[in-house]
Amino acid sequence: MKDFSSLENLPHYPVMLDQVIKICKPENGGDFIDCTFGAGGYTKALLSFPKTKVLALDRDISAEKYSKKLKNLYKERFSFNISKFSQLNKFIENEKKFDFIIFDLGISSMQIFNLERGFSFNSKNKIDMRMGLNKISAQEVLNNFSLKTLNDIIKYLGEEKESYHISKNIIRERKIKKISSTPDLVRIINKSKKKKFKKKINISTQTFQAIRIFVNKEFTELIHGLITATQAIKAGGKIIVISFHSIEDKIVKFFFSNYSENKSRSSRYYPDFNDVKPLFENYKNKIIRPNEKEIKINNQSRSAKLRFATRSKNNFVYPKEFIKKFQHYIDLEKRNA
């Protein structure tokens, strides 16, 4: 097994890299898509095997600088594009198919720790939260959206029980002074929450996460990204997803298990799609998690869940039931006031 310890020096520590490598076996070569390039941790490791090719995407222009060195080193074996992964199709020439498509969801350490981008509740800057290629910022959402929409965003995307109090206080505060910085929102959340302390997470986490998910349309991206990847992957190829949020994992689990041959259905209440030939085969409905050593090195990895599915030989049929099941998130992420 190769030693990837030098990757620990990257600005973003690649989560569960060993497990990704074990699934992909890049020593045998292969055509890869890295949908979430970030600082290029996965891509760099994959390209270190001589018979691999990687097409990488990231919606954040600041990820581009990490691609430059790899482009110099690997020329024909590597390409990088600024794009959302829902638009993956645009970069695939002549209906070419791939062996592995990887999604490492959420935000990178570079995004969190660049306090000017206002992703973190430790920031003192403008509350922005745009990963890139967005229509609106967090500031516009907080200052212009109705009580109902703010409440729906915080309640359904952040699973925050006290969403109504928080939303009411956002409306009240913005009438006095525009909400412009992260401390403004932290103050409102502190004022609104009954319990001022939570054992495992900061009391602001769920609201910040909800606003970020909305600003970046993260669930819509994931749903369309998975569908697009299913069209772009070869029969026998694998789609690998690392997620950090329970709703994201629910989306991935539903898609893989319900469109799978030996449907290990995650719930007996899920419908049976008799009319659709399974898009995946031998799906095990198993979650892979980081080991203790990794969590010690990189505490951020503790909530990561990896799932992967193998594409079947069956022709692609648009997964209507999948869209239907999660349409409410797509509709919510489309709202604009």
Ligand SMILES: C[S@@+](CC[C@H](N)C(=O)[O-])C[C@H]1O[C@@H](n2cnc3c(N)ncnc32)[C@H](O)[C@@H]1O
């Ligand atoms: C967790 S980081 C990935 C880190 C990467 N695996 C590495 O080893 O450096 C997630 C990255 O995905 C990007 N991203 C998130 N959603 C995206 C989307 N819908 N389309 C394209 N890129 C996205 C973010 O901008 C961020 O750079």
